[in-house]
Amino acid sequence: MSFRLTPVLTATWGTDRSWTIDAYHQAGGYQALRKALAMSPDAVLQLVKDSGLRGRGGAGFPTGMKWGFIPQGDGKPHYLVVNADESEPGTCKDIPLLMATPHTLIEGAIIASYAIRAHQAFIYIRGEVVHVIRRLLRAVEEARAAGYLGRDILGSGFDLDITVHIGAGAYICGEETALLESLEGYRGQPRLRPPFPATAGLYGCPTVINNVETIASVPAIVRGGVEWYRSMGTEKSPGFKIFSLSGHVARPGQYEAPLGITLRELLDAAGGMREGHELKFWTPGGSSTPLFTAEHLDVPLDFEGPPQHGSMLGTTALQIFDETTCVVRAVKRWCEFYAHESCGKCTPCREGTFWYAQIFDRLEKGLGTAEDIETLLDLSDNILGRAFCALGDGATSPVTSSIQYFRDEYIAHYEQGGCPFDPVASTVFAGAGV
Template sequence: MSVDTLTPILTDNWDVPEAWKIATYEAQGGYQAARKALGMTQADLITLVKDSGLRGRGGAGFPTGVKWSFIPQDNPNPKYLVINCDESEPGTCKDMPMLMATPHTLVEGAIIASYAVNAHHAFIYVRGEVLHVIRRLQKAVADAYAAGYLGKGVFGTDYDLDIVVHAGAGAYICGEETALLDSLEGRRGQPRLRPPFPAVAGLYASPTVVNNAESIASVPAIVRNGADWYKSMGTERSAGATIYSLSGHVKRPGQYEAPLGTTFRTLLDLAGGVRDGHQLKFFTPGGSSTPIFTPAQLDTALDYEGVSAAGSILGTKALQIFDETVSVVRATLRWVEFYKHESCGKCTPCREGSWWLVQTLRNLEAGKGHEGDVDKLLDVCDNVSMKSFCTLADGFVANVTSSVKFFRDEFEAGYHTPAWELFPYEKSVYFPGRERITVSEGAGQ
C-alpha cells in the first residue's frame, strides 16, 4: 500500500497556513456541522453517531454514541461533557498536535456532543505541561464566544453552552476518567470506586459524559458527511480512521491518519521503515501500557479486534519502534519507573507492586540479579494484575509479562551481565554525535 492509504480527516488542514484561526477554519466549512446538528433532534444526533460506529479514541474503544445514550435525561441534575485531553501515555502524540493545529475542530465537536446529551457546560481538561496548547485552545474558545458560537443562544438558537478550558497539574493518573473528575472538582486526582459510573454520578455527582479529544473532534466530520461515509473506512467492528503515532527508530516519526485495520507493516513503510542498517526488534501497538509485539506481528490489523486477537491492546495507537540495539530489560525498566512515579498510591497492589518491579528490574539491568528473579517478576505481576482501582497497574504488568514472554533470555542474562554490556546504550541513540554527554557537560549547556 502507498501514501494513498492515508485518510486525512482530522489532519486534513494541519498544513494550512494559520489553520488554528477561526476565519481559516470557517473558510474550510468549519462550524457548518454544528449548525446542522442543532437543527436535529438530540435523539437523532445520538443515533447518527451510533450508526457511524465511532468508538472511543482514548484507548477503551467504547462506542461513543452508546456512551452518550447512557445519560439519564430524567435526572434533574445538570448534565456535563468532559473532554479528556490529558494525553500522557509515553509514545502517544495525537491530541496535542491536533489541538495545536486545529483547536476549532474540538470546539465544534464539543458543541455538537454537548447538545446531544443536553449539557450546557463542557470542560476541556488539558495536561498542564503543554502551555502552548492550552493558550491556543483558550484563544479558540474565546473566538467562538465572540462569534456567537458559545454562550447564550448558540448560533441564534435557544440552546446555551459554556466551555471551560481547565489545565491539569501534570499527573498521568488524571487520564483515568474518574481521577480526572476528582481533579476538576479540586481534589487530589485518584480513581473512584465504581459504581456509580460517571454517566449517573460524575462531575459534581451529576450525569457526565467523558470522551477523549480525538473522539469528540471526529464528530463534526460524521455530522457533515453521514454515518455511511464514516463506516466506509476501517473494519466492520472498528469503523473510521484514526491517528497512529509512530516514534522511535523510524526514519519519519510522526502522526499518520489511516483507517482502523491498517497493518503495522503498512504504517512502518509510510514512515520510511526502521533506520538504515538496523532491523525491527519489538514495538508497542498502543503505548507503553500495552503488551509488546515483535516482527511476527508485522501484519496484524491495527484495529480493536485484530490487536486483541494477537494478544495486545490497541490503546492510544502509540507505536513505539525499537531496533536490535535496544535492551528490552532497560526499556521495560524505564516504562515501569514511569508508572511507579505516576501511581497515585491509592491501592496497595499498584503502589507496592510497581516499587518491587523497579527494584528487581534495576538489579537485572545492572547484572546483579539472582537466580529466580525473572520468576519473581512474573509472580509480582500476577499479584498486581486485575487487583487495582484502575488500569494503571495492568499497564505496567502488561509490558513486563510480554517482554519476559518474548525475551526471557535477556532478562536471565541479568543474573551475571549488565544490560549495557550486551547492548551498549550509545548504539541505540537515534542522533549521531549525541551519544555521550557527561553530567558536567550537560550542566554547562
Template sequence: MPLTPVLTARFAEPRSWTLETYERLDGYRALRQALTMAPDEVVALVKDSGLRGRGGAGFPTGMKWSFIPQPKPGETPTGPAAMPKYLVVNADEGEPGTCKDVPLMMADPHSLVEGVIISAYAVRCSFAVIYVRGEAVHAHRRVVAAVQEAYAAGYLGTDVLGSGYDLELVVHAGAGAYICGEETALLDSLEGYRGQPRLKPPFPAVAGLYGGPTVINNVETLATVPYVIRGGADWFKTMGPEKSPGPKIYSLSGRVVRPGQYEAPMGTTMRELLEMAGGVRPGHELKFWTPGGSSTPYFTAEHLDVPLDFDSVAAAGSMLGTTALMVFDETDSIVEATLRFTEFYAHESCGKCTPCREGTYWLVQILERLVHGNGRAADLDLLTDTCDNILGRSFCALGDGATSCIASSLKYFKDDYVALLPPEEQARLGRSLRLEPVGAAAS
C-alpha cells in the same frame, strides 16, 4: 495508494488554528446541521456510525452518550435525570509515546470545540470542560484562544446560533499527573481534590462531575464527531473494518526514519505505517514495538501485519490503546526499556491502592537489579509473581498497564533477561528454563 486526510486535512493550512481558516474549510457546518436535528437523532447517528472512543478503551461513543439519564416526555424528572448534565474532554495526554491529541489541539483546535458543542447538545448538557494536560502549555493557549473566538462568533454562550441552546465551555489546565488521564481521577482533579481514581460503580454517566451525569470523551473522539455529522454513518463506515470504522491518527516514534503523526483508516497495519514513515532506520532491524503506548503488551516483527484496530489487536494479545507506536531495533535492550517504563508507572502511581503503590516499587527494584548485572535466577519468577499480584487488583488500569510490558517482554524475550544474569545464576537456571526461539514456540 495515497490516503485522503480527514482529521488532519487542515494541518498544513496557513494559520490553521484560527477561526477564519476553520470556517473557510467548512468549519461549524456540522454544528449548524446538528442543531436542526433533535438531540436523540444526533446520538443515534453517532451510534450508527460505529465511532469508538479514541482514548484507549475503544468504547462505542454513541452508546456512552445514551447512558446519560434523560427526562421522559410528560414526566417530572427525578434522580439523576433531574440533575444538570456535564461533558468533560479528557485532553490529559500523558501515555508515554502518545502524541496525537496535542498536535490536533495545536493545529486544529476548532474541530475539538465544534465536536464539544455537538456532543454537549446531543446529551442535553449546558456546561462543558476541556481538561488539558498542564505541561502542554502551547496547546492549552491554542484551545483557550479557539474557545474565545467561538464565543465571539456566537457558537458558544447563550442561544447558540439562534437555536435556543445554551452552552458554557471552560478550558482547565491540570497539574501534570498521569493518573488524571483516568476519567474519575480527572473528575476529582476538576473538583479541586487530589487526582485519584474513584471506586466504580457508580459510573460517571450516573454520578460524575459534581455528582451529576457526565460524559467523558477523548480529544480525537470529539474532533471526529463533526465529520460523522457531515458525512453520515455510511460514509464513516467506508474507512476501516466494520467494528472499528473511521480515520485514526497514529503516533510513530523511536527507530524510524520519519517519526511523527500519520493519519490512516482504522485497521491499517504496522507494516504499512512503517512504509509511510520511511521504515526502520537504515542498517537496522525491528526488534519490538508498542501498539498503543507503554501500557500495552509489546509486539514483535511477527505482528507487523496485524490490523491496528481494537478487536484485531486484542485478538493478537495486546491493546490498541492510544495508538502510540514506539519502535525499537536490535540495538535496544528490552529489559532497559521495560525498566524505564516501570519507573514511570512507579513514579506516577497515585498511591491509593496497595497492589499498585507497592507492586510498582518492587518491580523497579527487581528490574534495576537485573539491568545492573546483580540479578538472581529467582528474579524472573519473582517478576511474574509480582505482576500477578497487581493485575486486576488495582483501582484503575495503571496497575494493569505497568505489568503489560513486563509480562510481554518475558513472553517474547526471556533469553534477554537470562543474558543479564551473572554466570553462576545462569547456570542455576538450567536448560529447562531456557526459552526456544519465539517462532518455534509459536508453532
C-alpha cells in the same frame, strides 16, 4: 502502496495558521454544528451510534452508546468532560491535534453537549503543554465571539459554555474518575465504581467523559454521514484514526489512516526503519499495552486485531524499537514512570510498581538473579486485576510481554553481569536470540 491514508482530522494541519477560526471556516468548519442544531438531540445521538464511532482514549467503548447512558428528564445538570490529559509515554495524537486545529475539538464538544443536553463542558488539559493551552484558550474566545458559545447558539435556543481546566501534571488524572476528582478540586485518585459517571459523575451529576480525538471526530461524522464514515476502517471498527509513530523509524510523526491498517503498511508510509536496522519490538497502543515483535507486522490495527494476538489497540501510540535497543532497559524506564505516577491509593499498584523498579534496576546493573524473572511474573499476577484502576494493569503489560518474547535477554543480564547492550559490560551478546 497497497493502502491509502485518510486525512480528515489532520487534513488542514499544514495550512497557514490552521489554528485560527478563519482558517477553520475556510475548511468548512462549524458547518457540522449548523447541521446538528437543525436536528433533534436524539437524532444527533442516533447518528453517532449508527456511525460506530468508538472511544479513542484506549478502551474503544462505543461513543453513541456511552452518550445514551445519560438519563434524560432527571432534572439535574448534565456535563461533558473532554479528557486532554495525554501523558502516557509514546502517546502523541491529542496534543498535536489541539496545537494544529483546536476548533475541531470545540465544534465537536458543542455538538456532543447538544446531543446529551449539557449546558456546560470542560476540557481537562495537561498542565505541561503551556503553548497548547494558550492556543486552546484563544480558540474558545474566538468561538464565543463568533456566537458558537454562550446563550442561544446560532439562534437555536441552545446554551453552552466551555471551560478549559489545566491539570497539575499527574498521569493518573487521565483515568476518568481521577480526572473528575481533580476537576472538583480534590486529589486526583480514582473513584470506586459503581456509581458510574453517566449517572453520578462531575458534582454528582450525569457526565460524559470522552477523549479529545473521539470528540474531534464528531463534526466529520455529522458532515459526511454514516455511510461515508463506515466506508473507512472495518465493520466492527469503522472510521479513521491517528497513528503516532515514534522511535527508530525514518519519518516519525502522526499518520491518519483507516482502522485495520497494519504496522507494515504504516512503516511503508513512514519510510521504514532507520537505515541499516531491523525491527525488534514495538507497542501497538502505548507503553501500557503488551509488546509486539516483528512477527506481528501484519496484525490489523483495529479494536479486534491486537487482542486476538495478546495486546490492545490502546491509543495507537506505536513506539518502534530496532535491534540496538535493550528491552530490559526500555521496560525499566516504563516501570519507573508507572511507579512515579501511581497515586498510591491501592496496595497492588503502589507496592507492585515500586518493586518492579527495584528489580529492573538490579537486573540492568548486572546484580540480578534467576529468581528475579519469576518474581516479576509473580508481582504481575498480584497486580493484574487487583488494582483500583487501569494504571496497575497497564504497568504489567510491558513486563509480562517482554519476558514472554525476550526471556533470553533477561537471562543474559544476570549471567553476563550486566546489560549485553552496554559496551562497558559486554561487547558480545551471546545466546539472546536478537
